[in-house]
Amino acid sequence: MLPTDLLMFRVKAGIVEPRRLKPTPGNLTLITTLIDTFTAHVGEKRAPLNDALKALEAGRSDYRVVRGLAHILAGDHAEFETGGTLEPSLIRAKVFELAQAHPPSRARRADVLAQAAAALGGGPLTPEELGEALYADLPDQQTLVQFDAPEPGTLIDRFNLAQAQGVLYRAYSLIITARRNEPARYKQLLKYTKLFGLMVTVEGDADYGFTLTMDGPTSLFGGTTRYGLAMAKFLPALLHVTKWDLTAALKPRRDLAWVDPEDDEWRFELTSDDGYVSHYKVPDEHDSALESGFADRFTKLSGPWTLEREVDLVPVPGGVIIPDFRLVHEGGRSVLLEIVGYWRPEYLRKKFDLLRKSGRTDVIVAVSERLNLERAGVDPSDFDERVIFFKGVLNPKGVLEVAEKLTGTGMA
Structure with a gap:
C-alpha cells in the first residue's frame, strides 16, 4: 500500500474521491520509463536507483504519481538484499x-x-x-537483486487500488451489502475479516442483500489508524465478491489546509461496478474434493433439479453459515446443502451449534461417517430427516430424495 503522503484524493460534500490513474499515452510512457529504470539498476545498490527516480520526477507536477508507482514497483516487484557475509x-x-x-x-x-x-x-x-x-543494511545500501516487470495495465490497477486502500486508513466503520455469491468468495471474505482482526456482524436476507458491518471504535486502538489499516488490507478480498456496495465512515484529515474545519466525518463509497482489480489470489470454486466430486456427479443427472454454486449467507447470532450449494427445483422451490467433512471436534460443535441457532429448516446437512460426532459431543438427531450420512463420496440421488421431502416435490 501507499504511505499517507502519496495519497491523492478530493472531498466533495463530505464524500472522498481517490485519484485514479488512466492508461493515457503519457501515463503509459511514464510507467515504461519507470520499469526500464528499475531493470537497468538490477545488480546495483539502491542509492543510484533512488537518484535516478529523483531525477525522473524533477520538475513534474505529478511527482506523487511517480513516487507512488515507484513505491509499488519497489515493494511488489523488486527484491533487495543486504550484501556481505556478516551482519x-x-x-x-x-x-x-x-x-x-x-x-x-x-x-x-x-x-x-x-x-x-x-x-x-x-x-x-x-x-x-x-x-x-x-x-x-540501510535501505539505500541494499542491492537490487531481482526485478519482475509488471504489465503497465497491471501497475495502473495496483496504483488505483492502493489509492482506494489509502482512503480506508482513516476508516472507523465499514458497511458492506453483498448479494448472492459462490461460497468460496464469501468464505475468503470472512477469512480475511478474521485474519486482519475485524469485528463483523452479518444481517439481512437473500431478497435485500446481506449487510456486513465492521466497527472499530478508535478508543480501542488509542486513536491510531490500525483498524483502518486492517480495513484497507481487507478491500482486495472484497473485490472477489461479484455484487456489493461499500460505505465507510472516515475521520477527516486535519493536517491538510484545504479541509473544511466544519467536517466532522467523511464518507467513502464503492461498488463492485467501480472497476477496481484485486491482486489477491482468486479463491477456488470448490473448497474440497468432496464438493467438487459431488458437483461433477450431479451434472451427470437429468431431472427437474439444478445445482447452483451461488448461495446466500445465513446470518446466525454469533456467526454465519455459508452453505456449499443451493438445489433449485424447476417449480421454484429450493434447499441449501451443507457438506460437513472436517473432523476437528471444535469445528463440528460450532457447525452444528450454528445450524441450530439459524432456525432454518431448508438446510440439508451431509455428514461423513468417518467423523466421530459422539466424541465431539454432537447429537444430530434433532435435525430429523435433514441429515444425510455418507461413506467416501456423497451420492446426489440421496441428497435429492431429502430435498423432495423438504420441498414437497416428487421425483421426476
Whole structure:
C-alpha cells in the first residue's frame, strides 16, 4: 500500500474521491520509463536507483504519481538484499567497541577496521570491504537483486487500488451489502475479516442483500489508524465478491489546509461496478474434493433439479453459515446443502451449534461417517430427516430424495 503522503484524493460534500490513474499515452510512457529504470539498476545498490527516480520526477507536477508507482514497483516487484557475509550490526558493534579507546582520525579508522576484520575472522572481509559493510543494511545500501516487470495495465490497477486502500486508513466503520455469491468468495471474505482482526456482524436476507458491518471504535486502538489499516488490507478480498456496495465512515484529515474545519466525518463509497482489480489470489470454486466430486456427479443427472454454486449467507447470532450449494427445483422451490467433512471436534460443535441457532429448516446437512460426532459431543438427531450420512463420496440421488421431502416435490 501507499504511505499517507502519496495519497491523492478530493472531498466533495463530505464524500472522498481517490485519484485514479488512466492508461493515457503519457501515463503509459511514464510507467515504461519507470520499469526500464528499475531493470537497468538490477545488480546495483539502491542509492543510484533512488537518484535516478529523483531525477525522473524533477520538475513534474505529478511527482506523487511517480513516487507512488515507484513505491509499488519497489515493494511488489523488486527484491533487495543486504550484501556481505556478516551482519552489519555485528560489524558496527565491534568497530565502535574498538574505536572508543582512541580519538577518531582517518589513520585510526584504517587501524580499527583492520583490527575488527581480524577479530571477526579476517577471511570473509578485508578492512576495505568491512568499511563498506558497516551500513550495508540501510535501505539505500541494499542491492537490487531481482526485478519482475509488471504489465503497465497491471501497475495502473495496483496504483488505483492502493489509492482506494489509502482512503480506508482513516476508516472507523465499514458497511458492506453483498448479494448472492459462490461460497468460496464469501468464505475468503470472512477469512480475511478474521485474519486482519475485524469485528463483523452479518444481517439481512437473500431478497435485500446481506449487510456486513465492521466497527472499530478508535478508543480501542488509542486513536491510531490500525483498524483502518486492517480495513484497507481487507478491500482486495472484497473485490472477489461479484455484487456489493461499500460505505465507510472516515475521520477527516486535519493536517491538510484545504479541509473544511466544519467536517466532522467523511464518507467513502464503492461498488463492485467501480472497476477496481484485486491482486489477491482468486479463491477456488470448490473448497474440497468432496464438493467438487459431488458437483461433477450431479451434472451427470437429468431431472427437474439444478445445482447452483451461488448461495446466500445465513446470518446466525454469533456467526454465519455459508452453505456449499443451493438445489433449485424447476417449480421454484429450493434447499441449501451443507457438506460437513472436517473432523476437528471444535469445528463440528460450532457447525452444528450454528445450524441450530439459524432456525432454518431448508438446510440439508451431509455428514461423513468417518467423523466421530459422539466424541465431539454432537447429537444430530434433532435435525430429523435433514441429515444425510455418507461413506467416501456423497451420492446426489440421496441428497435429492431429502430435498423432495423438504420441498414437497416428487421425483421426476
